[in-house]
Amino acid sequence: xxxxxxxxxxxxxxxxxxxxxxxxxxxxxxxxxxxxxxxxxxxxxxxxxxxxxxxxxxxxxxxxxxxxxxxxxxxxxxxxxxxxxxxxxxxxxxxxxxxxxxxxxxxxxxxxxxxxxxxxxxxxxxxxxxxxxxxxxxxxxxxxxxxxxxxxxxxxxxxxxxxxxxxxxxxxxxxxxxxxxxxxxxxxxxxxxxxxxxxxxxxxxxxxxxxxxxxxxxxxxxxxxxxxxxxxxxxxxxxxxxxxxxxxxxxxxxxxxxxxxxxxxxxxxxxxxxxxxxxxxxxxxxxxxxxxxxxxxxxxxxxxxxxxxxxxxxxxxxxxxxxxxxxxxxxxxxxxxxxxxxxxxxxxxxxxxxxxxxxxxxxxxxxxxxxxxxxxxxxxxxxxxxxxxxxxxxxxxxxxxxxxxxxxxxxxxxxxxxxxxxxxxxxxxxxxxxxxxxxxxxxxxxxxxxxxxxxxxxxxxxxxxxxxxxxxxxxxxxxxxxxxxxxxxxxxxxxxxxxxxxxxxxxxxxxxxxxxxxxxxxxxxxxxxxxxxxxxxxxxxxxxxxxxxxxxxxxx
Amino acid sequence: xxxxxxxxxxxxxxxxxxxxxxxxxxxxxxxxxxxxxxxxxxxxxxxxxxxxxxxxxxxxxxxxxxxxxxxxxxxxxxxxxxxxxxxxxxxxxxxxxxxxxxxxxxxxxxxxxxxxxxxxxxxxxxxxxxxxxxxxxxxxxxxxxxxxxxxxxxxxxxxxxxxxxxxxxxxxxxxxxxxxxxxxxxxxxxxxxxxxxxxxxxxxxxxxxxxxxxxxxxxxxxxxxxxxxxxxxxxxxxxxxxxxxxxxxxxxxxxxxxxxxxxxxxxxxxxxxxxxxxxxxxxx
Numbered sequence: 001x002x003x004x005x006x007x008x009x010x011x012x013x014x015x016x017x018x019x020x021x022x023x024x025x026x027x028x029x030x031x032x033x034x035x036x037x038x039x040x041x042x043x044x045x046x047x048x049x050x051x052x053x054x055x056x057x058x059x060x061x062x063x064x065x066x067x068x069x070x071x072x073x074x075x076x077x078x079x080x081x082x083x084x085x086x087x088x089x090x091x092x093x094x095x096x097x098x099x100x101x102x103x104x105x106x107x108x109x110x111x112x113x114x115x116x117x118x119x120x121x122x123x124x125x126x127x128x129x130x131x132x133x134x135x136x137x138x139x140x141x142x143x144x145x146x147x148x149x150x151x152x153x154x155x156x157x158x159x160x161x162x163x164x165x166x167x168x169x170x171x172x173x174x175x176x177x178x179x180x181x182x183x184x185x186x187x188x189x190x191x192x193x194x195x196x197x198x199x200x201x202x203x204x205x206x207x208x209x210x211x212x213x214x215x216x217x218x219x220x221x222x223x224x225x226x227x228x229x230x231x232x233x234x235x236x237x238x239x240x241x242x243x244x245x246x247x248x249x250x251x252x253x254x255x256x257x258x259x260x261x262x263x264x265x266x267x268x269x270x271x272x273x274x275x276x277x278x279x280x281x282x283x284x285x286x287x288x289x290x291x292x293x294x295x296x297x298x299x300x301x302x303x304x305x306x307x308x309x310x311x312x313x314x315x316x317x318x319x320x321x322x323x324x325x326x327x328x329x330x331x332x333x334x335x336x337x338x339x340x341x342x343x344x345x346x347x348x349x350x351x352x353x354x355x356x357x358x359x360x361x362x363x364x365x366x367x368x369x370x371x372x373x374x375x376x377x378x379x380x381x382x383x384x385x386x387x388x389x390x391x392x393x394x395x396x397x398x399x400x401x402x403x404x405x406x407x408x409x410x411x412x413x414x415x416x417x418x419x420x421x422x423x424x425x426x427x428x429x430x431x432x433x434x435x436x437x438x439x440x441x442x443x444x445x446x447x448x449x450x451x452x453x454x455x456x457x458x459x460x461x462x463x464x465x466x467x468x469x470x471x472x473x474x475x476x477x478x479x480x481x482x483x484x485x486x487x488x489x490x491x492x493x494x495x496x497x498x499x500x501x502x503x504x505x506x507x508x509x510x511x512x513x514x515x516x517x518x519x520x521x522x523x524x525x526x527x528x529x530x531x532x533x534x535x536x537x538x539x540x541x542x543x544x545x546x547x548x549x550x551x552x553x554x555x556x
Numbered sequence: 557x558x559x560x561x562x563x564x565x566x567x568x569x570x571x572x573x574x575x576x577x578x579x580x581x582x583x584x585x586x587x588x589x590x591x592x593x594x595x596x597x598x599x600x601x602x603x604x605x606x607x608x609x610x611x612x613x614x615x616x617x618x619x620x621x622x623x624x625x626x627x628x629x630x631x632x633x634x635x636x637x638x639x640x641x642x643x644x645x646x647x648x649x650x651x652x653x654x655x656x657x658x659x660x661x662x663x664x665x666x667x668x669x670x671x672x673x674x675x676x677x678x679x680x681x682x683x684x685x686x687x688x689x690x691x692x693x694x695x696x697x698x699x700x701x702x703x704x705x706x707x708x709x710x711x712x713x714x715x716x717x718x719x720x721x722x723x724x725x726x727x728x729x730x731x732x733x734x735x736x737x738x739x740x741x742x743x744x745x746x747x748x749x750x751x752x753x754x755x756x757x758x759x760x761x762x763x764x765x766x767x768x769x770x771x772x773x774x775x776x777x778x779x780x781x782x783x784x785x786x787x788x789x790x791x792x793x794x795x796x797x798x799x800x801x802x803x804x805x806x807x808x809x810x811x812x813x814x815x816x817x818x819x820x821x822x823x824x825x826x827x828x829x830x831x832x833x834x835x836x837x838x839x840x
Contacts, residue, residue, distance in 0.1 A: 009840065134840075180839040193835065196828045199634065219815045222829045225634055230660035234627040237620070237657075241631020244618055245598070245639075246824040249631075267621050357836070364832055398824065399616035400636060405594040407610055407617035410603070418566065418611050419619070 003110035004035025005181070005352065006131055007117065011039035012181050012354050013127050015173030019044040019469065021351045021545070026206070026290040032060050039170065044353075045318070046469035049549040053120070054088075055113045057095075074165070076116055091120065091162055098153055108150045115154025120162070121170035125155055178357035184348035184466075187319040188278050189214040190360075191326025192250055193222055196369050197276070199242040199249040201227045201235040206290045207346040208252045208280040232257040236264040236275065243273050244408055246374070246398035248330055252278035255297045256286070262304045265339050269309025269433070271408040272386070272396070274333035274340075274374075276326075281345040283543045292543030293346035295465055295516040301341050302494045302525065308430065310336060310392075310437040313494035315343040317468030319353045321491060323360065327367050332444060335372030336436045337396055343493070345516065347545040348466035377401065384415040388428055392435025437495050445492050447500040451475065452486035454507075459483070459555050462534060463514040464490040464522050466545065471514060473548035478555055485555060490522070496529040505532045512554060513537045516545065558593040560584050566611045575726030575752030579673060580609055582732035583644065587615075590737060592640070598632040600625040602645035602654070604680050605754075606673035609644055623653025626661045629668045630810075636822045637811040640740055641667070647674040648686040651707050655687070662716035662745050667809040669739040669746045672709065673726075675754040676761045683757030690795070693760060710789035713747045714782070714803055720746035721785065721803040725770050726753070727763055731799065738801060744809045751797055766797065773800035780805060 008020045016039040025031035036051075038044050051068045054061070054075045059082040062075065069075065071087040079092040093116050095109045111132075118128050129148050136143045158166065182190070189211050192200065202212040216226040225242075229235050232253055239249040253261065258279050268275045279301055283294035301313050312332055316322040326342055333340040373395045380387075380395075385406040387394045394415075397404060411419040412426050420426065452475055454460070459478075461471050468489050475485050488504055505511065513523045513534040518541040526532040538554045540546055563584040570576040587597060594614040601607040603622035610619035616639075620628045629643045643650075650658050650672050661668065676689045684697035688709065692701040713721050720742040722735040732750060739746035751770065753763050777800070778784060785803035811817045 013840065180836055182839050186839060190832070190835065193829065194832060198823050198826075199631070218835055221831075221834055223816050223826060224829070225814060225816050225823055227634070229627065229630075230656055233624065234630075234657055234660065237624045237627030238631040238634070241600075241618070241628040241633075242635040242823070243631070244628070245632045245635030247635040263621060264624065267624070271618065360832075360836070369828070399598065399632075400595070400639060400824075402593075402595045405614050405616050407601075407615075407619055409610065409619045410621055411610075411619060419608075 002135075003114055004037055006114060006135065008037045008181050008352050009131055010118070010123060010128055011037065011170060012179045013131065013176070014123055014170050015176035016040060016170065017043050017179075017354045018181070019046055019351065019353050021047050021347070024291050032064060034061065034064070045472040046545070046548055048473070049547050053117065055117065057109050057113065074120065076113055076120075089165060091116070091158065091165060093154060093157055098150070102150070102153070104150060111147050111150040112154035115151035116158045118151070119155045119158035120166050122166050122168045123170035124172040125151070127172060180355045180357055180360065181352050182319045182355055183210065183350055183352050184316070184319055184322050184344050185210040185280070185350065186214060187322035188252070188326050188342065188344065189218070191323040192276075192330070193218070193224065194323070194364055194367055195248065195327040195330035197224065197248045197250050197330055199225050199227070199239060199247050200252070201229060201239045201249075202252040203228060203232045203235050203257055205254040205257045207282055207349040208254050208278060210350070211252045211278060232260040233264065236261040236277070239275055240264060240268055240273050243275055244399065248274075248334070250276040250278060250330070252280070254280050254282050255284050255300065258297070258301070258304070263306075265311070266305035266307055266309065267410050268339045269305055269311065270307065270412070271410055272337040272394070272433070273408055274337050276329045276333050277339060277341045279341055279343055280349040281343065283541070289543045291346065293516060293545050294541060294543065295345055295467070296518070296521065296541070298343065298493065298517070298521040299524065301343055309433050310338050310440070311494070312336065312338065312340045312440060313343060314340065315465035315491055315493050316348065317465055317489055317491060318348070319355055320359060322348065324363060325491060327363070331370040332440070334374050335370060335393070335444070336440055337372070337374075337393060338436060343465060345466050347516070374398065378404070385417045386413055386415045386429060386432070388415060388432050391439040392432050393439065394432075441495060441497040445495070445497045445500070447492070447497065448488045448490045448504065450486060450488055450504070453484060454486040457484045457486035458510055459485040460509045460511045461485060461487040461514055461551070462511055463487070464493055467514050467516060470546040470548045470551055474551035477548055477552045481556070483555060493522070494525065496525070498530040501526070501530050502532065511536060514546065514551065516540055557591070558588055560588055563587055563594055563614050564612065565614050568612045569608065570605060571756050573755040574605070575675065575750070575754075576605055576609070576673060578726045578729045579606070579671070579732060579750055579752065580612060582729055582736055583613065583642070583671065585733045586736040586740065589733070590740060596639065598629070598636075598639050598641040600629045600632070600641070600643045602643070602649035604646035604649050604678065606644055606646040607649065608680070623649055623657065625649065626654055626657040626668070626670065630661060630664070630666050633667055633811055634814065634817065635824045637667070637817055638822055641669070642740065643668055643670045645670060645672055646686070647672055647676065647688045647709075648678045651687040651709055659712060659716045662713050662718040662747075664810040665717055665719055665744045665807055667743055667745070667811060669736070669748065671736060671739075672747065672749045673752050674709065674749050675752045675758055677754050677757045679754050679757055683754075690760070706792065708789060708792050709747070709749050710792070710802055711786060714785055714789055717745070718747050718803075719744035719805050719807050722747070722801045723749045723751065723797065723799050725751045725766055725797075725799055727766065728799075735801070742804060744807055769795055770797045770799050773798050773802070779803050
């Protein structure tokens with residue numbers, strides 16, 4: 001799996017943009033692992049159906065993927081290990097013999113294959129050597145040289161035996177923009193640091209776990225406190241404790257862990273304690289398919305928590321949106337003093353995408369921490385934690401200030417925080433909390449983004465979150481076939497501002513709702529919140545992300 | 557100097573004769589005697605009759621959910637480790653719904669003082685058995701008597717890593733106050749289990765029941781002796797209840813070992829990290 005990422009980084013360092021995707025079973029050892037990387041001079045958003053270069057470290061890779069090969073595809077394999085009979089262009093590398101001759105362990109096959117790939121694509125061997133040096137920097141010079149030697153052998157073997165088969169596809173550019181290769185989880189981690197989040201708690205759960213491990217590994221640099229408590233209930237309650245004490249805090253999990261947190265989502269709602277929740281979806285119900293992808297927790301997230309209270313649900317469509325929306329989520333949680341959920345899924349959380357560093361730097365330069373009405377000193381002398389206000393938001397005093405005190409109360413409460421069961425006070429507090437939703441809709445809600453030429457397009461795709469990538473690629477494919485399409489992509493999923501959404505759906509067009517679930521959950525939400533009924537749907541719930549081809553086929 | 561009145565919120569609504577009255581007064585007295593004021597202490601209330609103290613005691617506080625007070629308290633401590641943190645919880649709350657949090661909080665030696673109101677019943681829901689009810693106790697939810705044996709809170713805390721374990725009786729206000737003060741002064745996880753009659757719903761564990769079975773650990777008792785403490789904790793099996801400081805040992809608290817909390821700066825008070833550039837190299 002690291003070899004796949006190494007290849008992606010190589011493409012990035014040679015000046016190309018890329019997208020990659022990992023497939024693996026929920027096992028520690030064994031099973032079939034696959035890694036697909038696509039690079040281009042243009043921006044890449046998702047996988048494609050046909051495989052141009054298939055690297056087979058065993059026969060199973062060939063068997064599983066041979067239907068995706070064509071007569072122009074290349075296959076790298078060892079003919080001593082198995083035979084291939086398709087029409088593809090065969091590049092046999094004697095992995096077994098090289099390993100035997102040089103006393104390399106089986107895992108060194110990866111490096112040989114990467115070296116061979118560098119030669120086949122006419123990429124820069126020195127750039128590959130540099131990546132090896134970075135990757136094994138901690139293990140010492142000997143390991144670096146050892147790995148580079150195997151890379152060189154794979155590289156040389158291709159040049160000596162298949163020089164006529166190499167293609168100038170990955171030639172190193174002379175002008176290379178600074179790029180990063182990030183997963184959605186990396187992007188959430190970065191976004192949280194940009195936003196000055198100082199506490200992150202999580203109980204490991206695929207596909208959210210790498211946020212926990214990444215933020216934990218950064219602790220000494222960032223000063224963040226990262227904690228892995230006994231269960232998800234403790235996770236979110238610890239974070240509510242830190243948040244109450246004035247610290248920007250977040251938690252991360254997948255559907256099952258979020259189910260355990262839901263009781264406390266409600267507590268955050270009534271006690272008005274800010275919290276950012278990273279919810280990376282995988283196919284359920286229950287344990288489901290842990291290492292695959294789905295978008296089936298949308299309505300669960302929207303409806304999470306007993307009782308009525310405001311909540312904001314955001315869903316980024318790619319790594320850059322993940323950084324932006326994560327940073328925004330922390331501001332929203334503070335401004336509205338309520339839970340904000342970032343919805344991801346395995347396809348976004350674990351796939352890498354290249355990102356121009358200039359874009360990130362611009363975001364960092366422009367980002368402002370906005371804590372809303374969270375104050376070190378209250379403005380009024382007679383401080384009331386839950387004071388009624390026209391926007392529904394009350395001042396939240398950071399505890400510790402002398403001569404003040406207050407309680408954050410899970411019971412219904414008076415303006416000063418004391419418990420109440422009195423009818424008028426109850427109604428006033430419910431109205432106050434509900435008002436935050438209206439304030440959000442008018443101050444911070446962002447309507448969907450439109451891609452393509454809406455006016456010329458006959459077909460309009462409607463979707464949210466990580467399906468953005470394959471839909472954008474499908475639009476490119478359709479354009480090549482002279483079919484114009486457009487795309488309405490939602491990132492601010494809940495609550496929805498009806499007046500801003502409805503106009504997009506009044507035109508006489510063919511709207512196709514695309515979701516990675518079986519019940520068209522966003523379709524239901526659009527129906528419920530805005531009365532928009534999208535009857536034509538493309539739904540996928542086999543655990544795999546959409547391919548652009550299957551989306552394009554739906555249109556034609 | 558603060559006074560009892562500074563800490564006093566609403567007039568309590570507990571039943572006349574309930575042990576909560578004494579525990580509530582002991583908490584306020586210990587805060588005054590320790591020199592706290594309502595701005596200088598974090599309190600988390602669990603949910604139940606004990607948690608209802610939320611409206612009667614002034615402090616920077618969270619009135620939490622049933623069972624969830626300890627993780628809230630841990631969060632408060634991590635965010636601002638200069639503030640003392642006290643959790644006011646019940647037996648059903650802390651040993652039942654929050655049992656998992658309790659044992660892991662002991663393991664972490666989090667610097668919290670956990671004051672458990674142990675009355676053997678769920679008072680607020682009208683008297684069902686709690687995890688500390690003795691085997692056979694009849695209640696609305698166990699009309700034929702509870703099948704499970706009682707939890708052993710002191711042994712549980714001891715074996716899971718708590719570094720301060722005390723027991724007191726709600727009928728002895730001064731002793732409860734003394735134990736709470738010691739518990740708060742202790743650096744690390746402090747459990748004060750307070751035996752407390754529920755005059756309304758518990759007809760077994762009455763004042764007289766306890767008066768017949770409690771005794772104070774004498775001056776010769778060595779609270780550093782783990783095995784002795786375990787022996788004392790196990791006296792619950794014979795319905796004997798030692799009162800006093802059962803166990804105390806000095807060990808680093810969680811926050812003293814956590815990355816980024818070892819310096820004098822609190823998490824909430826430190827300056828913002830902005831050097832994002834040093835993080836992104838690994839993504840090249």
